Amino acid sequence: MKLFDNPIFITQKRLVxxxxxxxxxxxxxLVGASLLSGLIAYLADPMNFNSxxxxxxxxxxxxxxxxxxxxxxxxxxxxxxxxxxxxxxxxAGLWDSNRMTPLKPCQLVTGYWLGAPLREFYMAAILAxxxxxxxxxxxxxxxxxxGSQVLIFSTALFFGLLGVLVGMTFQRPQGGVIxxxxxxxxxxxxxxxxxxxxxxxxxxxxxxxxLFRDSGDSGNDFSLQEWRGMPEIFGVPIPPILLSIAxxxxxxxxxxxxxxxxxxxPFQPPLFRWETVALFGVLLIVQxxxxxxxxxxxxxxxANGGNFFDGxxxxxxVHGGTLLLATVVLAFVSPQPESVRVKALRSGIKDFSAIxxxxxxxxxxxxTGVAAIVLLSQFAFSFGSSWEIYLVVIGxxxxxxxxYSLLLEFCRLRFRRRALGFVALWLFILCILPFxxxxxxxxxxxxxxxxxxxxxxxxxDPANENMNNLLGIVVGHFGIxxxxxIGWQRKWKELLARAV
Amino acid sequence: xxxPLLAIECLRVDFPDVVAVNDLTLTVGAGEVCGLIGPNGxxxxxxxxxxxxxxxxxxxxxxxxxxxxxxEPDELxxxxxxxxxxxxxxxxxxxxxxxxxxxxxxxVPNRTKRIEECLELTWLTEKTNALCEELxxxxxxxLVLAKTLLPDPKVLLLDEPASGLDPLGRIELxxxxxxxxxxxxxVLISSHILTELSGFCNTAAIMERGRxxxxxxxxxxxxxxxxRQMSVKWRADDGKALEIxxxxxxxxxxxxxxxxxxxxxxDTNALDELLKTLVLQGVRISEWRGTGDDLExxxxxxxxxxxx
Numbered sequence: 001m002k003l004f005d006n007p008i009f010i011t012q013k014r015l016v017x018x019x020x021x022x023x024x025x026x027x028x029x030l031v032g033a034s035l036l037s038g039l040i041a042y043l044a045d046p047m048n049f050n051s052x053x054x055x056x057x058x059x060x061x062x063x064x065x066x067x068x069x070x071x072x073x074x075x076x077x078x079x080x081x082x083x084x085x086x087x088x089x090x091x092a093g094l095w096d097s098n099r100m101t102p103l104k105p106c107q108l109v110t111g112y113w114l115g116a117p118l119r120e121f122y123m124a125a126i127l128a129x130x131x132x133x134x135x136x137x138x139x140x141x142x143x144x145x146x147g148s149q150v151l152i153f154s155t156a157l158f159f160g161l162l163g164v165l166v167g168m169t170f171q172r173p174q175g176g177v178i179x180x181x182x183x184x185x186x187x188x189x190x191x192x193x194x195x196x197x198x199x200x201x202x203x204x205x206x207x208x209x210x211l212f213r214d215s216g217d218s219g220n221d222f223s224l225q226e227w228r229g230m231p232e233i234f235g236v237p238i239p240p241i242l243l244s245i246a247x248x249x250x251x252x253x254x255x256x257x258x259x260x261x262x263x264x265x266p267f268q269p270p271l272f273r274w275e276t277v278a279l280f281g282v283l284l285i286v287q288x289x290x291x292x293x294x295x296x297x298x299x300x301x302x303a304n305g306g307n308f309f310d311g312x313x314x315x316x317x318v319h320g321g322t323l324l325l326a327t328v329v330l331a332f333v334s335p336q337p338e339s340v341r342v343k344a345l346r347s348g349i350k351d352f353s354a355i356x357x358x359x360x361x362x363x364x365x366x367x368t369g370v371a372a373i374v375l376l377s378q379f380a381f382s383f384g385s386s387w388e389i390y391l392v393v394i395g396x397x398x399x400x401x402x403x404y405s406l407l408l409e410f411c412r413l414r415f416r417r418r419a420l421g422f423v424a425l426w427l428f429i430l431c432i433l434p435f436x437x438x439x440x441x442x443x444x445x446x447x448x449x450x451x452x453x454x455x456x457x458x459x460x461d462p463a464n465e466n467m468n469n470l471l472g473i474v475v476g477h478f479g480i481x482x483x484x485x486i487g488w489q490r491k492w493k494e495l496l497a498r499a500v
Numbered sequence: 501x502x503x504p505l506l507a508i509e510c511l512r513v514d515f516p517d518v519v520a521v522n523d524l525t526l527t528v529g530a531g532e533v534c535g536l537i538g539p540n541g542x543x544x545x546x547x548x549x550x551x552x553x554x555x556x557x558x559x560x561x562x563x564x565x566x567x568x569x570x571x572e573p574d575e576l577x578x579x580x581x582x583x584x585x586x587x588x589x590x591x592x593x594x595x596x597x598x599x600x601x602x603x604x605x606x607x608v609p610n611r612t613k614r615i616e617e618c619l620e621l622t623w624l625t626e627k628t629n630a631l632c633e634e635l636x637x638x639x640x641x642x643l644v645l646a647k648t649l650l651p652d653p654k655v656l657l658l659d660e661p662a663s664g665l666d667p668l669g670r671i672e673l674x675x676x677x678x679x680x681x682x683x684x685x686x687v688l689i690s691s692h693i694l695t696e697l698s699g700f701c702n703t704a705a706i707m708e709r710g711r712x713x714x715x716x717x718x719x720x721x722x723x724x725x726x727x728r729q730m731s732v733k734w735r736a737d738d739g740k741a742l743e744i745x746x747x748x749x750x751x752x753x754x755x756x757x758x759x760x761x762x763x764x765x766x767d768t769n770a771l772d773e774l775l776k777t778l779v780l781q782g783v784r785i786s787e788w789r790g791t792g793d794d795l796e797x798x799x800x801x802x803x804x805x806x807x808x
Contacts, residue, residue, distance in 0.1 A: 007604035011590060011597075018592045093588030096554050097647075100582060101605035102574045267556040338516050342558050345514060416516065 059138015
C-alpha cells in the first residue's frame with residue numbers, strides 16, 4: 001500500500017488540514033521572511049551592520065537562526081505531535097479500533113509517523129526554502145544547505161519514530177514532553193566534548209556545526225576547534241554527516257521494529273533480547289571508538305600528550321552514559337510480572353526456570369559482559385598497571401545494572417502501579433542522597449558511597465584515588481544486590497504460587 | 501450446531517488479582533443472536549476484548565468462521581466486527597469521513613455506496629457531513645455501529661450497544677439486529693437491560709465472576725431453570741380451571757381475577773397437555789402466557805443476582 005493510500009495517513013492529513021495549516025504556514029513564512037530581510041538589509045548597506053565582517057558571516061548567522069527554528073518546529077514539534085496524537089487516540093480507543101482492521105502493523109506505524117506531524121513538515125518546508133534563498137544570497141556553499149537539511153529531516157524521522165514509541169508507551173500525552181526534556185537535558189554535557197560524544201552524532205549537533213565551520217569564512221561563531229574536522233572511530237576518520245545518518249538509521253531500525261512489534265501485539269516487550277544486546281553493544285563500540293584516539297588503549301596515560309582537555313571528565317561521562325543507556329534498555333525489556341505469571345500458567349512451569357528467561361536480571365549480566373569487553377579497548381595496552389581501575393568500573397557497572405533490574409522487578413511485584421515511584425525513591429537513596437549528605441557534612445567519604453560514585457571516581461581521578469577503598473565500596477554495593485536478590489526471589493515465588 | 505461462526509473453547513483471561521474469564525466455552529452459529537448476560541464485573545467485556553484480540557488470553561481458543569487469531573489474523577479481522585461499549589470517533593472528521601477511514605482500512609469494495617448504505621441503516625444519512633464532535637452520544641453509538649457493519653463481517657460482537665440510545669433508537673437497534681439475524685450473521689451481544697435482549701436473542705450465556713453459569717437456547721434455559729412461570733386468563737369463572745390446575749400439581753398457584761398464575765415444573769409437552777386438558781374441559785382461555793422463557797426470569801433464577 002502506497003503512503004497516500006494509507007487510511008491512517010489520509011485521516012491524519014484530514015485532521016491536520018481541518019485543524020488549519022494556513023496560520024502555521026504564515027508564521028513559518030513570517031519568521032523566515034524576517035530573517036531573510038535582515039540579510040537583504042545587510043547586503044544593501046553592509047556599513048550599517050557592525051557585527052558582520054562579510055556577507056558569508058551574515059548569511060551563516062541568518063541561516064543558523066532559520067534552521068534553529070526549523071529544528072524546533074520539525075524535530076521537537078513533530079515528536080511532541082506524534083506522541084500526543086498516539087496517546088490521545090489510545091485513550092479514546094481509536095488505536096484499538098485501527099489495530100482491529102486488517103491494516104498491517106507497519107502501515108499503522110507509518111501512517112502516524114508521517115501523517116501526524118504534517119503541519120510541522122509544511123512549516124519546515126517553508127523555512128527550508130527560505131533558508132536556501134539565504135544561503136544563495138549569502139554566497140554560502142550549497143552543501144551547507146543540503147547537508148544541514150538532510151540532517152534535520154533524518155533527525156525528524158528518527159525522533160518521529162521515538163515519538164511513536166513514546167506515544168504507544170505513555171498513558172498521558174505529556175509523558176512525551178517529559179521524555180524529550182530528559183533527552184535534551186542529558187545531551188548538554190556532551191557539548192563540552194563535541195567530537196568524542198556519541199550523542200552529538202545521534203542528535204547531529206556536530207554535523208551541523210561542522211558544516212558551518214567548514215563553509216568558508218570563519219566568522220565569530222563556531223570558532224571552537226573542537227567542532228572542526230572529522231570524528232574518528234578507532235582511528236578511522238568518518239564524515240560527521242555519514243556518522244549521524246548511520247547512527248540514526250541503526251537505532252531507528254530497532255525503534256521501527258519495536259514500534260511494529262508493539263503494534264502487532266502490545267503484550268510483548270518491544271525489543272528482543274538479542275536486539276537489546278546488539279543495540280547496547282554497537283552504541284558502546286561506537287562511543288569507545290570515538291574516544292580511542294585519546295588514550296589508544298593506554299588509559300590513564302593520554303596518548304597525544306594532552307588535549308584541549310585532559311580527559312578527566314571524558315571517560316567518567318562515558319561511564320555515566322553507559323549506566324544511563326543500560327537503564328533505558330533494561331526498562332524496555334524488564335517484564336511485567338503479570339505477563340510472566342500468565343506464561344507460567346500457560347506452560348505449567350511454576351519453578352524458578354519460568355522466571356529467568358523472562359527476567360531482566362540475566363540480561364543485566366550480559367550487558368555488563370558486553371560493556372566489560374568494549375571498555376577493555378581503553379585499557380588494552382595498560383591493563384597490567386590499571387587493572388584495578390578497570391575492576392572498579394566493571395564492578396560498579398555490574399552493581400548498578402543488577403540493583404536496578406532487581407529493584408525494578410521487585411517494586412513491580414511488591415508495589416504494582418506505584419512501582420515507578422518506589423524505584424525512583426530507592427535510586428535516589430542509593431545514587432543521589434550520598435552526594436547531598438556529602439555536601440551537607442562537607443565530606444567526600446559519604447559521597448563515595450553513592451552507587452554512581454566508584455566508577456566515575458576511578459576513571460576521573462585514577463592517580464589520586466585509593467582503588468582498594470573503591471573496590472570495598474563496590475563489594476558493599478554488591479551486598480545490597482544480594483539482599484535485593486533474596487527479596488526479589490521471594491516475591492517471584494509468591495507470584496508463581498498464585499499461578500494456578 | 502454443525503459449524504458455528506464463533507467458537508470459544510476453554511477461554512481463560514487472568515488479571516492480577518482475579519480470573520476475569522474462567523474456562524468459558526460457547527458457540528454462536530449463523531443466524532443466531534446470543535445474549536451475554538451478567539452483572540458488573542462478570543467478564544462480558546473482557547470476553548469480547550479477548551475474542552477480538554485486544555486482551556491477552558491465558559489459554560483457550562477462539563475461532564471466527566474457522567479462522568484462528570494466531571495463524572490467520574487478517575482473515576479473522578475481516579470477518580469480525582467489534583463495537584465497544586464506548587464510542588471511539590475522530591471528533592474532527594465528518595461521519596462519512598470517519599466511515600471512509602475504516603472502509604479504506606478494510607478495503608471495502610464500492611466504498612462510497614457502502615458508506616451510504618451503512619449511514620442509512622443507522623439513520624444517520626442526514627448527518628453525513630456533520631462532524632463527529634457535533635453528534636449526540638446516541639448518534640455516535642449508531643455511527644460506531646455503522647463502522648462495525650461496514651466490512652459486512654460474519655461475526656459481530658456488540659458490547660452494550662444500546663446504552664446510549666433513546667427509546668426510539670433502541671427499537672431501531674432491535675430491528676437492525678433482527679435484520680442481521682435474518683442475514684445469517686452470528687451476533688454476540690451484551691447488555692444489562694435484559695428486556696431489550698429478550699426480543700431478538702435466540703440463545704443466551706449467563707456469566708458470573710468470569711464463569712459461564714449457563715448457556716443455551718432461551719427455551720432450553722427456561723427448562724434448565726426447572727420451573728417456568730405461567731399466567732392464564734379465562735372468560736368465565738366456574739372454578740373448573742383452578743381444579744384442573746391443582747390436579748396437575750402446579751406450584752404457587754395464585755387466583756387472580758378471571759385467571760391464575762402458577763409455576764410449572766414439567767417440560768413443554770407436559771405444558772401443552774395441561775392447556776389441552778383445560779380446553780377440552782370447556783375452559784374458555786383468553787390468555788395463556790409463559791413468562792418462564794423471559795431472559796430476566798432465566799437470569800434471576802440462574803443465581804447471578806447482582807443485575808443492575
